[in-house]
Amino acid sequence: MLALQSKQYAMNTLTKTYIAAAIAAIFVITLIIYALANAKITKLEAEVAQATETAREKQQTALAKEQEAEQYKQKIVHLETKLTEINKLARKQDEELENLNNISRDARSNLDVARRTRTITATAAELCQKLADVGHPCE
Numbered sequence: 001m002l003a004l005q006s007k008q009y010a011m012n013t014l015t016k017t018y019i020a021a022a023i024a025a026i027f028v029i030t031l032i033i034y035a036l037a038n039a040k041i042t043k044l045e046a047e048v049a050q051a052t053e054t055a056r057e058k059q060q061t062a063l064a065k066e067q068e069a070e071q072y073k074q075k076i077v078h079l080e081t082k083l084t085e086i087n088k089l090a091r092k093q094d095e096e097l098e099n100l101n102n103i104s105r106d107a108r109s110n111l112d113v114a115r116r117t118r119t120i121t122a123t124a125a126e127l128c129q130k131l132a133d134v135g136h137p138c139e
Contacts, residue, residue, distance in 0.1 A: 110134045 114134060128138035 106135075110136075 114130075117130075131138055
């Protein structure tokens with residue numbers, strides 16, 4: 001019986017050793033998993049911090065671009081106003097050129113009429129009268 005007890009005791013000790021080894025292995029595995037998870041979390045936190053910084057930079061860039069766009073919009077409005085003024089001036093100058101063309105055409109026509117008239121001996125008073133009739137009085 002003693003041999004059976006001794007065998008049972010040895011088996012009991014061996015079983016306890018296996019159980020202790022299994023518990024130790026589970027503990028070590030748990031520590032490893034915790035360390036890996038902690039490392040992963042640390043890595044993810046670093047990535048989040050980097051992404052946050054990148055987002056902040058992009059937001060600042062976007063704000064600067066919006067301000068630049070607003071300046072361009074104001075410049076466009078200013079240039080459109082200037083263009084409208086230039087167009088009005090161009091139309092006015094076109095009208096003036098048309099009037100000058102009409103005046104020039106009328107003067108040429110009057111010159112042709114004056115050239116076709118027969119020359120006769122006339123006094124200065126008669127000549128001034130004829131010039132006044134065609135729109136060019138003597139001064």
